[in-house]
Amino acid sequence: MQMYHHQILTLQTTVIYTRRRKRQGRERKKVMENNNTTDPRGFVTVKLDTVDRQNIQHAGAKRLDRNFSGVQLVSSWWLALSRSAPEGIGIAGVKYVLVSTESRLRRLGWLVILMVAMTIVSYEIVDRGIYFSTGPLSVNIAVNQREKELTFPKVVVCNYNLYVKSKIQTLPAVDKVLRNYEYRHYDPNRTIALTPEEVSEVKAMDMSRLLEQLAHEKEHMFLRANFAGKPISLDDIIPVFTKEGRCFEINDGLNGTELLKSEGIGRAFGMTLVLNTEQDEYYYNSYLNDATGFIIQLLDQDEVPQVLEQGFDVGPGTLTSVAILATQHIYEKPPYGVCGEKKEKFYEKYSQPKCDLECMTDFVVGECGCRTAYMPGNATVCDPIAIATCTQYIVEHRHGELDNCTCPIECEKKTFSASLSSAKYPSNFRANLFEEYLNESVLNFPSLKRADSSFIKDNFVAVDLFFSSLGTNVITQQASYTIVSFMCDAGGAMGLWIGGSLLTLYEIIDLCGHSFFSTRHP
Numbered sequence: 001m002q003m004y005h006h007q008i009l010t011l012q013t014t015v016i017y018t019r020r021r022k023r024q025g026r027e028r029k030k031v032m033e034n035n036n037t038t039d040p041r042g043f044v045t046v047k048l049d050t051v052d053r054q055n056i057q058h059a060g061a062k063r064l065d066r067n068f069s070g071v072q073l074v075s076s077w078w079l080a081l082s083r084s085a086p087e088g089i090g091i092a093g094v095k096y097v098l099v100s101t102e103s104r105l106r107r108l109g110w111l112v113i114l115m116v117a118m119t120i121v122s123y124e125i126v127d128r129g130i131y132f133s134t135g136p137l138s139v140n141i142a143v144n145q146r147e148k149e150l151t152f153p154k155v156v157v158c159n160y161n162l163y164v165k166s167k168i169q170t171l172p173a174v175d176k177v178l179r180n181y182e183y184r185h186y187d188p189n190r191t192i193a194l195t196p197e198e199v200s201e202v203k204a205m206d207m208s209r210l211l212e213q214l215a216h217e218k219e220h221m222f223l224r225a226n227f228a229g230k231p232i233s234l235d236d237i238i239p240v241f242t243k244e245g246r247c248f249e250i251n252d253g254l255n256g257t258e259l260l261k262s263e264g265i266g267r268a269f270g271m272t273l274v275l276n277t278e279q280d281e282y283y284y285n286s287y288l289n290d291a292t293g294f295i296i297q298l299l300d301q302d303e304v305p306q307v308l309e310q311g312f313d314v315g316p317g318t319l320t321s322v323a324i325l326a327t328q329h330i331y332e333k334p335p336y337g338v339c340g341e342k343k344e345k346f347y348e349k350y351s352q353p354k355c356d357l358e359c360m361t362d363f364v365v366g367e368c369g370c371r372t373a374y375m376p377g378n379a380t381v382c383d384p385i386a387i388a389t390c391t392q393y394i395v396e397h398r399h400g401e402l403d404n405c406t407c408p409i410e411c412e413k414k415t416f417s418a419s420l421s422s423a424k425y426p427s428n429f430r431a432n433l434f435e436e437y438l439n440e441s442v443l444n445f446p447s448l449k450r451a452d453s454s455f456i457k458d459n460f461v462a463v464d465l466f467f468s469s470l471g472t473n474v475i476t477q478q479a480s481y482t483i484v485s486f487m488c489d490a491g492g493a494m495g496l497w498i499g500g501s502l503l504t505l506y507e508i509i510d511l512c513g514h515s516f517f518s519t520r521h522p
Contacts, residue, residue: 117497124493128486135336138480144472150326152227152260153298153416155271155465156240156305158247159221160291163214165283173198174210174384178284181388203383208241208373210384215246216278223445223460224274225250227260232271241374242305243395244295245285253301262467267321270466276448277316277459292316294461298324298416304353312418317457319425322418323468329413329475336479340408346376355407363402364391425462428453 168175176192183190194202218237225232232250236257240249250271251260262269277292293315297307314320331339341350345358361375368390370382382391426434431453437443438451448455 114498121493121497125490128489128493132481132483132486135479136481137332137336137477140476140478142474142476143469144328144474147470147472149261149263150467150470150472151301152251152262152271152467153324153326154252154301154303155250156242156247156297156299156307156311157221157250157273157275158242158244158295158307158311159216159277160244160289160293160295161216161278161282162211162245162285162289163283164216164278164281166281167214168283171214173202174205174214175284177202177384177388181392182284199385202385205383207381207383207387211241211246211373212239216281218248220278221248221275222273223276224272226272228262228269240305241372243308243374246373247305247307249305251301259301262470265467265470267464267466270324270464273461273463273465275314275461275463276445277461279316279459296322296463298322298418298465300414300416302349303351304347304357306353312420314422314461314463316459316461317425318422319462319464320420320422322420322463322465324465325417325419325468325473327415327417327473327475329415330477331409331411332477332479333411336482337411337477338408339411341410342406342408351410351413352407355405356402359402359405359407360395360399362405363398364394367394367398419468425460426456431456 163178168178173194176194176198179192183192218234218239222234222237225234225237237248237250238252238254240247240252251257253259260271275294277294279292282292291313293313295307295311295313297305297311299305299310312322331337333339342355344350344354347354347358358376361371361377361379364375365371365377365379368382368386369380370386370391371377371379372387372391372395373381434443434456435451435453438445438448
């Protein structure tokens with residue numbers, strides 16, 4: 001009975017306590033609704049109607065960053081990398097260094113060996129990289145097979161004397177200009193004054209026409225011109241202006257002229273010239289030439305003459321034999337070589353000599369307001385006074401100021417090298433015989449003023465030009481160390497010292513990336 005009353009009392013107490021808790025809860029809720037800021041326990045409360053999902057995600061990411069610091073990320077990545085590296089990287093010794101179960105002494109030994117090997121590999125790769133950056137080149141020389149025939153070079157012949165004495169003495173004003181130019185170099189205190197009329201006369205002269213009028217004539221210079229035993233017509237000997245004045249060129253291929261071709265080697269298949277210097281007609285000239293004879297240049301048909309720079313000399317009283325060898329040059333283009341080309345203003349096909357000549361022409365025209373006769377373009381040709389006082393000085397002394405004009409070497413060109421030998425010409429017997437033939441008109445040289453043997457020895461120049469081989473030397477410039485060579489050397493160094501290859505580099509990159517992303521996104 002007592003037990004029953006005790007159970008009833010306990011049940012009543014529980015019901016009363018439960019009702020009290022519910023009432024307190026309703027009162028606390030009512031207070032919070034009225035204040036909307038704090039509850040009786042002092043906690044700050046916020047009344048939310050809606051929640052932005054993106055804000056929740058952003059807040060979650062921030063909590064992750066706070067909980068997972070950068071140091072912990074690196075540590076976790078390095079731990080994952082060190083565990084997978086022994087099996088993931090194909091470099092000898094790595095597994096012994098990174099595996100913690102190995103003894104310290106063994107790991108230290110392999111670490112030292114790996115460091116030394118990596119140092120050597122790095123040195124060799126850097127060394128090969130520096131060598132590759134210099135763009136090394138090699139030169140290969142080959143000889144083309146003997147051809148049935150070979151095109152003969154263009155031959156440019158220039159007399160050392162620019163102006164014929166008997167002709168220039170008919171122009172007193174020009175004669176004074178030449179004398180003053182001579183005195184300026186040898187006797188600066190001596191000059192010959194020109195009258196105002198003479199100055200006007202000289203300035204009105206066209207130097208191109210003056211050179212044609214005062215220079216040696218081809219009918220007087222070329223006593224004999226043969227090729228392979230056949231005579232060369234004077235019509236095929238063309239005048240051309242050069243630095244040396246008015247010269248003559250043979251076998252230029254202009255105006256549809258058929259090019260001369262050698263079908264064999266030696267004098268029988270070459271060109272024979274007998275030239276007359278006309279020493280009696282030598283006079284003052286603007287190049288101060290003291291010698292007597294001719295300058296001859298051999299060049300390709302597409303090239304401009306450079307007789308003063310690339311010609312060879314032949315003098316009277318000699319027979320000069322010229323053995324010719326054709327050479328084809330092929331140069332490497334950038335980035336390995338330096339050959340190239342640029343658009344020319346006055347020539348269709350580019351070459352370095354043409355480019356240099358155009359640069360000099362622009363410079364002379366800019367400084368003097370005119371050009372010399374051998375320069376290309378449409379600018380006015382300078383008069384004799386301007387030649388003597390301006391253009392000649394620029395060509396001789398201010399050529400170094402053309403540094404801003406870039407003329408790369410052409411990537412392909414053909415040259416003709418000459419091997420010279422000489423002998424006295426003519427012999428005493430032949431000189432006397434020539435004199436006899438000339439006096440009896442067996443040899444007909446109407447331009448000769450005299451026909452005695454001493455005149456022949458003082459004026460006649462004989463030249464034999466011929467190929468020494470019908471083959472062409474081909475000199476090819478090519479890169480000796482390319483990117484493929486560099487990669488092979490780098491791969492060889494890696495394989496020799498660390499047992500790796502270029503694929504090993506990809507293994508390392510792949511393993512590092514995989515370990516990092518697996519750590520960030522487990």
